[in-house]
Amino acid sequence: MATPQQQTQGMLDVLIRAGLIAVLAVFCYRVFRPFLDLMLWSLILAVTLYPLHRRLKAYMGGSDARAATLLVLIALVLLLVPIFMFAESLAESARNSIAAVRSGAWRVPPPVESVASWPVIGNAVYGFWEQAATNLTGALQKFAPDLKEMSLNLLAKLASMGASMLIFFGAIIVAGIIMAYGEAGSRNAVLIATRLAGPDRGAGLAALCTATIRAVAQGVVGIAFIQMLLIGIGFIAMGIPGAGLLALAVLLLGIMQLPVTLITLPVIGVVFATRGVTSATITFAIYSLIAGLSDNVLKPLLLGRGVDVPMPVVLIGALGGMVVSGIIGLFIGPVLLAVGYNLFWQWVDDQPLPPVDDHPHDA
Structure with a gap:
């Protein structure tokens, strides 16, 4: 049995090791932070x-x-x-x-x-x-x-x-x-997840993170980016003033899960009011409406392949990410928050059920 002095020495060794590890982790983070x-x-x-x-x-x-x-x-x-x-x-x-x-x-x-x-x-x-x-x-x-x-x-x-x-x-x-190096990276991801969650849950944890990233990146950010390209090219081809700013606004609305028709419909109205009803303006209006509603076709194709993520989580991730990291955070924020959200609920759901009493006592 260890003496009190040995116990104190052992505790001191643990604290010193933990402190050194913490200092090393902080130093590594500060070095890596510009590239995060x-x-x-x-x-x-x-x-x-x-x-x-x-x-x-x-x-x-x-x-x-x-x-x-x-x-x-x-x-x-x-x-x-x-x-x-x-x-x-x-x-x-x-x-x-x-x-x-x-x-x-x-x-x-x-x-x-x-x-x-x-x-x-x-x-x-x-x-x-x-x-x-x-x-x-x-x-x-x-x-x-x-x-x-x-x-x-x-x-x-x-x-x-x-x-x-x-x-x-x-x-x-x-x-x-x-x-x-995708195959080696996939194996390393499973190894890291196994180290964190144990051998029984490691592979499932890695698969959940992968599915969530693809679902949000494809079904939210990807669709918003496609809509920005489609609508922006139409605005530029039509010579709409401020087409670049309007395209950026389309991207923001798309990531925030708001209808981009909030932008396309007023622009179509202004075009008809200033240029009249011609074959070019009618073609532009039809194209803009189709591009603005394209998310209704793309979402079942892309978002349905992953896991379900509530839209408020995506919205909060987009807004919070933009506040923290600017335009980059607008893309990264929804993905990271969605991963954290799904990991949290998997942790909540992954708990032993309470024992069932096969012989309940009468009251």
């Missing part, structure tokens, strides 16, 4: 695209490297063109807006008399609106500090969006490297 979003995004893309990689592998002589390289090249080509078009549209919209304000071509219509009768704020709104209609520059000078701060914030967001796109392209390349 990139690696998470790469892992999500690799898990999502791996079934397609396996199909390509059968046509590439069984080579994982060639199949992964071809898949990465296809993804980059398919994404670079529309993203470049959207970026150009955003830049063109910004240039046109600045030029219109400087030249005085952009004018505010005068207010109607009924605005002044609005309760509480009517007179103030009417006065500012009337001044903006007659002297826009003077009206804007009152809010110059606020407008400057808003402009700086907008530029910061645009810069962050550009950095996110670069990280996204880097994540596609890293995902290709992960897929090239």
Whole structure:
């Protein structure tokens, strides 16, 4: 039997080891933190695209490297063109807006008399609106500090969006490297899950995480991205002002599980009001409506292949991820929260049932 001194020494050894492990874990996290979003995004893309990689592998002589390289090249080509078009549209919209304000071509219509009768704020709104209609520059000078701060914030967001796109392209390349070692990675994932959950539940835990990632990435983020591409290309082809911003709004609504017709219907109305009813505007309207409703066809095909995840979980993940990590978090947040949600409920459901009394006593 150990003496009190030996017990104290043993406890001290355990605390020292735990402290050293904690220090090492914190140090490793700080070193890895700049690459965390990139690696998470790469892992999500690799898990999502791996079934397609396996199909390509059968046509590439069984080579994982060639199949992964071809898949990465296809993804980059398919994404670079529309993203470049959207970026150009955003830049063109910004240039046109600045030029219109400087030249005085952009004018505010005068207010109607009924605005002044609005309760509480009517007179103030009417006065500012009337001044903006007659002297826009003077009206804007009152809010110059606020407008400057808003402009700086907008530029910061645009810069962050550009950095996110670069990280996204880097994540596609890293995902290709992960897929090239997909079989070994799959075995390692099962080993890690087995170490965490035990030999009886390890394989099931890894399968649940994989199914959840694919379900959300394909059925939520993937569908929103497809809708953004379809609708954005239509807006750009029709010459809609601010097509890039509208396409980004479509992406946000799609991930948040809101109908993108909130954007397509007003745009169609504006097109008919400004350009009249022609064969081009009718074709644009039909195309935009079909693209806006395409999620009703894509969701049963993509989301039904995985596990069910409540839409509020996806919405909270998208909003929270965007607050924490910007545009990158908009994609990563729903996936990670869905994985955590399913793991939590598996842990809740995976518990022994209470014993059944075969001979209940009479009251």
